Amino acid sequence: MTRFEVISGGRAGAVSGPPAAAGGRGAGLLEELYRRHAAAVFARCRYLLREDEAARDAAQDVFVRALRSERELREAASPTAFLLRVATNHCLNLLRASRAAWKEEVARLARERTERHVEPDARELVRALLGAAGTEEQEVAVLYFVDELTQAEIAEATGRSLPTVRKRLRDFLAAARGALREAFPDMNLPDPEELP
Amino acid sequence: MTLDLGGPGVACSSMRVRRFEAGELFGEEQARTESHLVVCARCQTTQRELVRERALLARDLPFETLAAGVAERLARPVPRRRFAGIAGLALAAGVAAAVAIPQLLRPTIDDGNGAGFRVKGGVELTVYARGGAVGQPLSADEPVPAGAPLRIGLAPGGHGYAAVALLDADGPAILYAGAVQPGVLPGAFEWTGDGDGTLVAVFADQPIDAGALLARLARDGPRAAAPGGRAELVIRPLRRGAR
Numbered sequence: 001m002t003r004f005e006v007i008s009g010g011r012a013g014a015v016s017g018p019p020a021a022a023g024g025r026g027a028g029l030l031e032e033l034y035r036r037h038a039a040a041v042f043a044r045c046r047y048l049l050r051e052d053e054a055a056r057d058a059a060q061d062v063f064v065r066a067l068r069s070e071r072e073l074r075e076a077a078s079p080t081a082f083l084l085r086v087a088t089n090h091c092l093n094l095l096r097a098s099r100a101a102w103k104e105e106v107a108r109l110a111r112e113r114t115e116r117h118v119e120p121d122a123r124e125l126v127r128a129l130l131g132a133a134g135t136e137e138q139e140v141a142v143l144y145f146v147d148e149l150t151q152a153e154i155a156e157a158t159g160r161s162l163p164t165v166r167k168r169l170r171d172f173l174a175a176a177r178g179a180l181r182e183a184f185p186d187m188n189l190p191d192p193e194e195l196p
Numbered sequence: 197m198t199l200d201l202g203g204p205g206v207a208c209s210s211m212r213v214r215r216f217e218a219g220e221l222f223g224e225e226q227a228r229t230e231s232h233l234v235v236c237a238r239c240q241t242t243q244r245e246l247v248r249e250r251a252l253l254a255r256d257l258p259f260e261t262l263a264a265g266v267a268e269r270l271a272r273p274v275p276r277r278r279f280a281g282i283a284g285l286a287l288a289a290g291v292a293a294a295v296a297i298p299q300l301l302r303p304t305i306d307d308g309n310g311a312g313f314r315v316k317g318g319v320e321l322t323v324y325a326r327g328g329a330v331g332q333p334l335s336a337d338e339p340v341p342a343g344a345p346l347r348i349g350l351a352p353g354g355h356g357y358a359a360v361a362l363l364d365a366d367g368p369a370i371l372y373a374g375a376v377q378p379g380v381l382p383g384a385f386e387w388t389g390d391g392d393g394t395l396v397a398v399f400a401d402q403p404i405d406a407g408a409l410l411a412r413l414a415r416d417g418p419r420a421a422a423p424g425g426r427a428e429l430v431i432r433p434l435r436r437g438a439r
Contacts, residue, residue: 030266034259036218039249042257056257060265067270070374080218081211122202129201147211148204180199188198196204 033066037080041087047146048091048127058094062087081147081157088142095131102131102179110183132179133172140168150196169195207232213242318353321360321397321430324380339437340387348372348395349380353428355399359409361421362434364393368413373406393434394418400427 041062045055065086066073076082105128109120126145130138143154151169155162170192177189215221216229233239323334325344333349334340348371350358358376362369366389372381376399387393396418398404404423412420418431 030263031259034262038257038259038262039246039253040214040218042253043245043249046252052256056261056265059257060262060269063262063266064269067266078211078215078220080214080220084211084214120199122200125199126201144204145202148202148209149211150204150209153204153209153211176201184199186197190198190201190203196206 029067029070030063033063033079033083037083038063040080041083044084044087044146045091047123048088048095048130048142050127054094058087058091062090065090084147085139085143085157088139092130092135092138092142096135102128105131106179106183113184129172129176129179133175137168137172137175140165141172144169144195166192205238208236208238208242210242210245213239214246217243217246318351319355319397319399319428319430320349320351320353321395321432322349322351323347323395323432323434324349336432337435339435341437343386346385346387347380348397350376350397350399351378352376352399355401355426355428357400357403359398359404359406361396361398361409361413362387362393363396363413363418364389364434365391368410370406370410373404373409375403387434387436390436392436395430395432395434396421397430397432398422398427399430 038059042055042059045058045062046052049055049058062083066083069086073079073082105124109125109128112118113120123146126141130141133141139158140154143149143157144151149157151165152162154160155165158165160168173189173192180187180189212221212229213233216226216233221229233243323340324347325334325341340346348360350360352358356375357373359373360371360381362371371385396413398409398421400423404427408423409421412423419429421431422429
């Protein structure tokens with residue numbers, strides 16, 4: 001039996017005479033998170049999902065996760081990095097259901113290059129190539145190419161060893177190279193051993 | 197020809213710029229990043245991207261929209277974990293209220309009219325209800341108007357954490373658990389069901405384990421609410437008004 005019903009926007013009186021300071025866990029924290037981090041989270045969701053409506057939904061899911069992981073969030077060395085990682089992984093999970101779409105995206109970028117002489121935008125290319133890679137490689141690729149963390153920083157952020165991060169990055173580039181062979185036959189990708 | 201996929205530069209990182217803008221860098225790292233931003237065109241581009249991101253957020257996902265979506269998701273039942281479901285409800289109430297009211301809250305001084313029932317210390321719990329005297333706190337012996345939205349005000353007396361629970365014929369339920377400041381908790385509730393009840397507020401210097409509190413209340417009643425240490429208790433009877 002429900003004894004309490006949530007009253008959306010509810011308040012006790014027409015003039016809120018009583019004291020203030022919205023110190024409540026959910027409301028205060030959510031406002032603070034929105035002010036500081038929502039732009040980055042929403043941008044990440046939009047970047048990966050490429051649809052406004054899907055990005056809005058995903059951003060809301062990310063903030064629910066943040067509120068439910070309050071302790072983890074507060075203990076994180078960087079709330080920005082924590083939230084972006086949650087957003088990235090959530091969106092990558094959503095994208096896994098539609099893996100086939102990346103091939104069309106790579107083909108589109110190749111067409112634009114051939115027909116309109118537009119060189120592919122680095123982040124668009126990375127996004128398209130994510131679909132060719134495995135789960136862990138995808139996360140490392142976003143941290144490296146989008147968030148621009150060094151491999152050592154990625155190792156620290158994800159709790160993986162530096163050799164593991166290096167291997168994931170190498171595997172991502174190998175998968176990307178395979179994916180690009182047909183669409184961009186004259187192009188190479190950077191040598192993973194030379195990446196910082 | 198080699199395709200450029202981006203990645204970190206010698207001193208450039210979009211994450212570092214984000215952290216700088218979010219106020220997460222300190223000391224030498226903050227100073228170094230600030231100096232770098234003055235001269236680095238690439239990082240200035242990142243800064244401009246962040247400005248665009250904020251504009252897009254304000255246009256496409258304003259706080260009210262996000263908070264409403266978050267509240268709706270939090271209010272969904274969490275299967276197989278009864279306590280998590282209840283806590284989610286309390287949290288969702290806080291978020292839902294925040295959609296409409298944060299800018300309406302005004303600080304005032306407690307008028308000391310005895311609406312709170314104090315056991316000891318400088319802590320207080322006050323119940324506010326719409327209906328009857330609009331915007332006035334309910335005194336300890338005043339019944340709760342039927343169907344009235346209720347809100348809880350807390351004076352934590354220097355404690356950093358509080359939990360508020362309701363006990364009635366249906367057993368205990370946690371309304372709030374977390375960090376606290378003097379003021380009204382951000383949620384409005386309607387008290388449904390039958391019979392009278394008791395509100396219990398626990399104030400402590402450490403985070404309060406809401407699950408353990410719920411278990412103590414279920415087993416031994418309101419007086420067992422305090423977790424020990426320097427915690428303080430406020431017990432406040434709730435009487436139903438005529439329907």
